[in-house]
Amino acid sequence: MTALTGCLGKDDKKSNASSSSSPSASASASDDATGKSTASPTGKSTSTKKPTGNPTATGSSDISDSVKRIDLKVGDCVNYEGEKTTKVSCSSPHDEEAGAIYTLPDSMSPMSLTFKDDIDDKCKTLLTPIIERQTNPNKYSYSYIYPSSSSWMMDNDRTLQCMVADANQGKLTAKLK
Numbered sequence: 001m002t003a004l005t006g007c008l009g010k011d012d013k014k015s016n017a018s019s020s021s022s023p024s025a026s027a028s029a030s031d032d033a034t035g036k037s038t039a040s041p042t043g044k045s046t047s048t049k050k051p052t053g054n055p056t057a058t059g060s061s062d063i064s065d066s067v068k069r070i071d072l073k074v075g076d077c078v079n080y081e082g083e084k085t086t087k088v089s090c091s092s093p094h095d096e097e098a099g100a101i102y103t104l105p106d107s108m109s110p111m112s113l114t115f116k117d118d119i120d121d122k123c124k125t126l127l128t129p130i131i132e133r134q135t136n137p138n139k140y141s142y143s144y145i146y147p148s149s150s151s152w153m154m155d156n157d158r159t160l161q162c163m164v165a166d167a168n169q170g171k172l173t174a175k176l177k
Contacts, residue, residue, distance in 0.1 A: 069085075069145060069151070069157075069159075070085050070087065072087070072098040072101065072145075072161050073098065073101065074098050074099065074100060074101055075090070075097065075098060075175065075176075076097070076098045077089065077090040077094040077096070077097045077098075077172070077175070078094060078095060078096055078097075078098075078163075079094050079095050080095050080096075090172075090174065090175035091174065091175070092173075093171035093172070093173050094171060094172050094173075095165060095171065095172070096143060096163040096164060096165045096172070097163065097164050097172060097175065097176055098161055098162070098163055098164075099126065099127045099130045099131075099142070099162050099163065099164040099176065100123065100126035100127060100130070100161075100162040101159065101160070101161055101162070102122060102123075102126065102159075102160040102162065103158050103159060103160070104119075104146070104147070104158045104159070104160050105158075108122075109152060110146070110147055110148060110149045110152050111149055111152075119144050119146050119160055120144070122160060122162075123142055123144050123160065123162035124142070126162050127142045127162050127164060130164065130176060131164060133177055134176060134177055135177075138167065139166060139167055139168075140164055140165065140166065140167055141164075141165050141166065141167040142162060142163060142164055142165065143162075143163045143165055144160060144161065144162055144163065145159075145160075145161040145163065146159075146160045146161070147159065147160075164176060
């Protein structure tokens with residue numbers, strides 16, 4: 001699986017560029033939680049942080065991290081520690097909450113040149129209404145966990161997990177509305 005992150009800010013027009021040394025609220029494959037890039041071995045997921053301003057993907061910074069995929073349902077909350085992803089109670093501090101789960105059609109393959117744009121558009125469409133109904137929608141960003149090329153081909157993995165996170169890479173402390 002692979003993950004991307006972005007930011008949904010209702011009125012925020014600036015790109016929220018992050019450096020590779022900033023902490024990652026998304027999945028992390030580096031040995032620590034600094035968000036430093038590492039190459040993804042086959043069979044593991046890759047997370048690419050893609051900060052944005054408005055609900056469109058305008059960020060230019062990418063950070064690659066690996067995560068081990070776990071099966072999630074909408075409303076499941078997770079914490080990331082290195083390559084470990086753990087489901088946790090949404091009433092305790094957590095990194096992300098699954099806002100939408102989508103089965104990718106064969107036409108949205110990781111081998112497609114437009115794959116990252118396609119999944120960004122899909123999760124943005126699915127998560128924007130969820131984020132906009134929160135008390136402070138500018139506080140939230142989103143990320144994606146999606147199949148790697150190898151898991152797509154070898155495991156028939158077609159699951160796109162659209163995740164909601166804190167835009168400032170902090171912890172969420174309650175279940176989304």
